[in-house]
Amino acid sequence: MARPVRRAVDGPVPTTQRAAVVGLLVLIAATSVGMLTWPSQVSYAPIVPVVVAAGLFLHAVQMYIVFAASGASLVLTAATAQDDPTSPTLLAALGVVMLLLVAVDRRRAHLGISPSAGASMLVDLRDRLRELGRIPTDLPSGWHAESSIQPAFGDAFSGDFLVAGKGGDQLDLALVDVSGKGLQAGTRSLMLSGAFASLLDATRPAQFLPAANSYLLRQGWSEGFATAVHVSVDLRTGAYDVGSAGHPAAVHYHAGSGQWTPIEGTDGVLLGVLDGDLAQFERVEGRLERGDALLLYTDGVIEDRDADLAQGVDHMLGAADRAVGDGPGMADRICAAAMAGEDDDRAVVVVWRD
Incomplete structure (x- = not known):
């Protein structure tokens, strides 16, 4: 079976999404620097909503970029906080979340609907329904x-x-x-x-x-x-x-x-x-x-x-x-x-x- 073509599904990347990716990467980088510099004062918990937001709202390629940066940051910061008992648990939980979001994304790709396109289609159809009435x-x-x-x-x-x-x-x-x-x-x-x-x-x-x-x-x-x-x-x-x-x-x-x-x-x-x-x-x-x-x-x-x-x-x-x-x-x-x-x-x- 042919693999779905993601570029055709997702279409052009809006400027707002590019800005969102840059902002998320900056947040990941800032969190990593903070953890390496002040490991006892800075938590990498802010990366959790970053991962979830990327999986729900970004196009596939952008999502994988953010996931890769998040994973690298977590592995690096966890290595500097080996005495922190929560590190393995958080790493495992985030790994599961990433896998689930990737599975959802692959399902959307199989259906030929990106998150932004799917929402836009439903809104457009709803507006058409109202217009007909x-x-x-x-x-x-x-x-x-x-x-x-x-x-x-x-x-x-x-x-x-x-x-x-x-x-x-x-x-x-x-x-x-x-x-x-x-x-x-x-x-x-x-x-x-x-x-x-x-x-x-x-x-x-x-x-x-x-x-x-x-x-x-x-x-x-x-x-x-x-x-x-x-x-x-x-x-x-x-x-x-x-x-x-x-x-x-x-x-x-x-x-x-x-x-x-x-x-x-x-x-x-x-x-x-x-x-x-x-x-x-x-x-x-x-x-x-x-x-x-x-x-x-x-x-x-x-x-x-x-x-x-x-x-x-x-x-x-x-x-x-x-x-x-x-x-x-x-x-x-x-x-x-x-x-x-x-x-x-x-x-x-x-x-x-x-």
């Missing part, structure tokens, strides 16, 4: 829409994601909840979001969920199902149609009665479970009148291990009642009131009309 700001006068997506436990990635698009006077929003949570679900979200955003632009509203289902089935994931709710709103008339794939029902706020009404009849199957004619996704039509609002959410907003779903929905709608007259920030306030707190990914999307 950014609701267009050029809505007609009197129309508003906003979203709030909160990962479980404050993680950087969420299994809930939104894709949004606007063509002419039509606003399309699809809120998706991928199975699992945290980083595992987040990586699936990163993969699906780009595909679903393309499908949103390329298909008619009634075709979006079947197309998303077919795409997810083609991935062949053993536990790769997802739920989704998709709404298409005509911004001229307020007419909308909504479809669901195993997702909690969207809710329509009627300004005339001041009531939130779940939109029944959109109980489609989960995405990624059934194929062909077995996967049916019924759609329901409605209209947003002046003062009305439409609320989409994921199950993390209403689920709680100590309460049933009906209580969760009532709790959410109570928060929505309090938020509906307060204008911008409505989605954040509803999301923050989730019964489960931060134990699950949560997402809320609100569309309203003045």
Whole structure:
């Protein structure tokens, strides 16, 4: 098997990393001089975090340079402190740490990902996911829409994601909840979001969920199902149609009665479970009148291990009642009131009309 090419993986070395290597080598040299000059007063303990930092943040060649300098310094200073009983122990511990970091680095090389490149890739993908879910700001006068997506436990990635698009006077929003949570679900979200955003632009509203289902089935994931709710709103008339794939029902706020009404009849199957004619996704039509609002959410907003779903929905709608007259920030306030707190990914999307 061919050995991975490290230069291609790591790419150009940033100036900041060169400066970091120089700084670490200066610290190693200063520690060595101090140990040789004042062996009873200076410890080479500062080299320990140097070794760890080099293994975690530097490119391969730089890491090995720092490791070599650290090892040489430790052997030299240990030879001058033979009466120090901690020297053999520290040398052995640092040797084990270096070997572990080298093993991790070889694993990263085999995968073709350097530490800096891997982190950069994840940050870039996360930013792309957020960009795909950014609701267009050029809505007609009197129309508003906003979203709030909160990962479980404050993680950087969420299994809930939104894709949004606007063509002419039509606003399309699809809120998706991928199975699992945290980083595992987040990586699936990163993969699906780009595909679903393309499908949103390329298909008619009634075709979006079947197309998303077919795409997810083609991935062949053993536990790769997802739920989704998709709404298409005509911004001229307020007419909308909504479809669901195993997702909690969207809710329509009627300004005339001041009531939130779940939109029944959109109980489609989960995405990624059934194929062909077995996967049916019924759609329901409605209209947003002046003062009305439409609320989409994921199950993390209403689920709680100590309460049933009906209580969760009532709790959410109570928060929505309090938020509906307060204008911008409505989605954040509803999301923050989730019964489960931060134990699950949560997402809320609100569309309203003045």
